[in-house]
Amino acid sequence: MTEIYNKFRQDSEIKASDHSHRQKIGYNISRYDEAVVRGKQQYVNIELARQRAANIKYKSISELEKNLADFEANFERNGGKVIWAQDAADALREIDTIMVKHNATRVVKSKTMVSEEIGLNEHLEGKGIESLETDLGEFIVQQAGEPPYHIVTPAMHKSKEDVAKLFQDKFGMPANSTPEQITAYVRKLLREKFFFADVGITGANFIIVDTGSVCLTENEGNGLLSMSFPRVHIVIAGIEKVIPSFRNLDLFWPLLATHGTGQNLTAYNSIISGPRQDGEIDGPQEMYVILLDNGRSDLLARKHQRRALSCIRCGACLNTCPVYKTIGGHTYGSTYSGPIGSVITPWLKGMNDFKHLSYASSLCGSCSEVCPVKINLHELLLYNRNDSIKMRTYSVFDAFSMYAWKKIMLNRKWMDTGSGKLKNLVLNKVFARAWGQRRQLPVISERNFKQLWEERREGKVK
Numbered sequence: 218m219t220e221i222y223n224k225f226r227q228d229s230e231i232k233a234s235d236h237s238h239r240q241k242i243g244y245n246i247s248r249y250d251e252a253v254v255r256g257k258q259q260y261v262n263i264e265l266a267r268q269r270a271a272n273i274k275y276k277s278i279s280e281l282e283k284n285l286a287d288f289e290a291n292f293e294r295n296g297g298k299v300i301w302a303q304d305a306a307d308a309l310r311e312i313d314t315i316m317v318k319h320n321a322t323r324v325v326k327s328k329t330m331v332s333e334e335i336g337l338n339e340h341l342e343g344k345g346i347e348s349l350e351t352d353l354g355e356f357i358v359q360q361a362g363e364p365p366y367h368i369v370t371p372a373m374h375k376s377k378e379d380v381a382k383l384f385q386d387k388f389g390m391p392a393n394s395t396p397e398q399i400t401a402y403v404r405k406l407l408r409e410k411f412f413f414a415d416v417g418i419t420g421a422n423f424i425i426v427d428t429g430s431v432c433l434t435e436n437e438g439n440g441l442l443s444m445s446f447p448r449v450h451i452v453i454a455g456i457e458k459v460i461p462s463f464r465n466l467d468l469f470w471p472l473l474a475t476h477g478t479g480q481n482l483t484a485y486n487s488i489i490s491g492p493r494q495d496g497e498i499d500g501p502q503e504m505y506v507i508l509l510d511n512g513r514s515d516l517l518a519r520k521h522q523r524r525a526l527s528c529i530r531c532g533a534c535l536n537t538c539p540v541y542k543t544i545g546g547h548t549y550g551s552t553y554s555g556p557i558g559s560v561i562t563p564w565l566k567g568m569n570d571f572k573h574l575s576y577a578s579s580l581c582g583s584c585s586e587v588c589p590v591k592i593n594l595h596e597l598l599l600y601n602r603n604d605s606i607k608m609r610t611y612s613v614f615d616a617f618s619m620y621a622w623k624k625i626m627l628n629r630k631w632m633d634t635g636s637g638k639l640k641n642l643v644l645n646k647v648f649a650r651a652w653g654q655r656r657q658l659p660v661i662s663e664r665n666f667k668q669l670w671e672e673r674r675e676g677k678v679k
Contacts, residue, residue, distance in 0.1 A: 221550055222573045228548040229577075230655070238374060238545060245373050246536050252479025253533075259471065259481050270468055271591035274527035277426075277459050281517065284426045284459045285508060291429025295491030297504040304511050305335035308453065311507060312337070312418075316346060319449050319503075321415035324348045325407075326355075327443040328435055329420030330368055330530065331453045331509055334552040334565070337418070348418075351407050351439035353400060360387050366546040368553060369477050369532035374545060407439065417443035417501070421454035422529070423469060424506075427462045430490040431506060434473060434483040441485055450492070450501035456508050457517075457526035463488075469529065472589040476531040512565035521600045525560045527590045534584035534594055540577055549574060556584035556594040563601055569610045575601035618647070629667070637663035 232238055257263055277284055289299040302308035315321070324346055326332060338359070341348040350359045354371035358364065361383055365371035372380070377396050384390040384399055394402075419440055423432040431452050433440045444450050460469060466488075474480040493500035517523050535541045535555030546554040551562040551571065559574040575598045584594040605611070625631045635643075640661045652658050664672075 219570050221570045225548060225550055225573055225577075228550075229544045230653075232544045232548050234655075239543065241374060241376050242542055242545065245370070246542060249370075249479060249536050253475065254479075256475035256479040256481060259475070266468060266472060267589055267591050270472055270529075270589060271527065273460065273465055273468070274529070274590050275524060277461055278457060278517065278523060278526045281456065281459065284461065285456060288424055288426045288429055288459060289508075291427065292431075292491065292506060293429070295429050296494065297429075297491040297506060300505055300507045302507050302509045302511070305509075308335050308507050308509050308511075309337070309340050312341075312451065312453075313344065315449065315451060315505060316341075316344070316416065319415060321449070322346055323410070323414045324416045324418055325351050325410055325414040325443045325447065326418045327351050327420075327440040328422075328433060329418060329453055330365070330552060331420050331455055332418060333364060334511065335453070335509070337453075349407075349410055351411070351437075351443055352435070353403055353437060353439075356403055356407075357383065360384075364547065364552070366554075367532060367535060368530050368555075368557075374547075407442075411442040411446045414443075414447040416449045416451060417445075417447035418451045418453065419443055421452050421458050421506075422473065423460050423466070424454055424458045425461075425463050425466075425488070426459055428488075428490060430463065430488050432466065432470075433487045433489070434470060434485070435487075436478070436480075436484040438485055441487060444487065444489060444501065445499045448502045450489070450504045452489075452504070452506045454506060454508060456510055456513055457528075473529050473531050476533040476587070476589040516561060516564040519564070519600070519604070522560060522564065522597050522604075524592050525557065525594070525597055527592055528557050528561075529590060530557075531589055533587040533589065537583045537587050539579055539581065539583075544577075549577075556598070557592070560594060560597045560601060563605070568601075568605055568608055572601070572605040572610050575605065633665060633667060637661045637665075 260266055292299055300311045302311060322345070324341060326338075326348060327350075332338070338348045338350075350356045352371070355365060357372040357375065357380055358366065367373045375383075380396070380399060381390070381392055381394045384394060384402070385392045388402065390399070390402060419433055421431045422434045424430075425432060431454070433444075460466075470486055471482055474483045477483075489504070492502055492504040513526065516526060532555075534557050535546070538555050541555040549555075549558055549562070551558050551566065551574070553562055556578065559577060562574055563571045578595065578598050580595050580598065582595045585592065585596070588594060644658050644661070649658060
């Protein structure tokens with residue numbers, strides 16, 4: 218078993234037993250659930266909208282090479298520059314080049330999970346460059362020295378008391394500070410950071426092919442400020458974010474808002490088609506879009522799992538997943554948690570180290586049911602499991618135990634050998650640790666079915 222898997226098991230047990238953690242998550246997700254019910258009322262036929270979105274997104278992924286080439290041509294025609302990054306190292310190297318070119322020492326960031334994927338904050342800090350998260354939730358977890366807990370709500374695991382205590386420790390604010398007071402303090406602090414930043418870095422919710430544009434959706438306005446104040450704007454986006462046309466936004470933006478936060482439409486929706494043009498008074502002087510692969514091509518090559526690239530990062534599958542709600546986001550050990558993370562992470566970070574995430578599921582199907590682009594997530598987890606076996610990522614113990622089990626189950630005589638007491642002893646010695654300390658192994662009866670059947674036939678039992 219790998220160190221990553223052992224840590225996952227240990228962290229899972231700790232979080233599953235942490236009643237305070239589960240109470241916070243339960244409360245925050247219950248508020249989300251109420252909002253989504255209201256948000257869905259804007260639709261006359263939400264199933265039709267979901268099916269249309271699924272078809273468009275999957276077609277975009279199936280024609281990814283052409284779509285990306287067309288986006289590059291259209292975006293560069295608008296004055297921007299597209300950079301292709303095969304992996305995290307490529308992306309970080311290109312960002313370093315941009316920082317050196319512009320003598321950048323201060324960076325503001327907004328809405329970019331991909332930057333977490335490549336470890337950008339730690340990398341820039343190692344180069345002596347200040348890199349500050351400006352989304353309030355991201356700012357909170359950055360100050361706490363933590364990665365985002367959730368792909369939409371980064372600080373979902375913290376109560377208002379937790380945040381007040383953090384701000385007391387970090388900034389000397391009163392221990393009883395209200396959320397409004399904390400928000401006002403962060404707003405004032407960040408205004409100065411926006412004004413003096415050399416580079417703004419954002420992600421992209423969508424990349425529009427026909428206009429060569431990047432779309433960003435947010436609720437705080439920090440994305441707008443990260444794009445408009447600094448003289449350089451860098452977008453880091455996974456290659457799967459493409460949609461074919463500007464006209465598709467009337468379908469995708471409301472679906473993302475409804476399933477992400479329960480809103481009819483997110484507060485700020487920006488379309489950026491390049492750097493500042495002649496006659497314009499704001500915006501960056503230079504704009505770069507870094508298109509990141511980082512294992513996505515491996516996922517695209519899978520006949521079934523490629524559908525996971527249709528994900529629009531709404532977080533709905535996390536919020537409905539019983540496993541996520543029990544063990545929390547940090548336990549996954551990956552940028553992307555929950556069902557969607559369990560599908561894509563083995564391909565982004567290595568099947569051998571992360572195959573266990575595909576088994577961290579009850580396969581209840583709730584994730585597939587709520588997905589706005591109809592990704593069959595619970596089925597894709599099964600395909601991952603099957604591929605992990607084909608790739609021979611299992612241990613010697615796994616191979617031997619399954620071989621022995623198959624041999625015994627195919628031989629009636631071997632099945633009947635030994636008493637129930639002996640079989641229970643073997644089970645407890647061999648499988649108890651894998652089964653988990655807090656779960657009881659099934660108890661094998663002293664008499665098996667064959668013996669009971671023969672006794673009934675002989676009239677010994679009624």
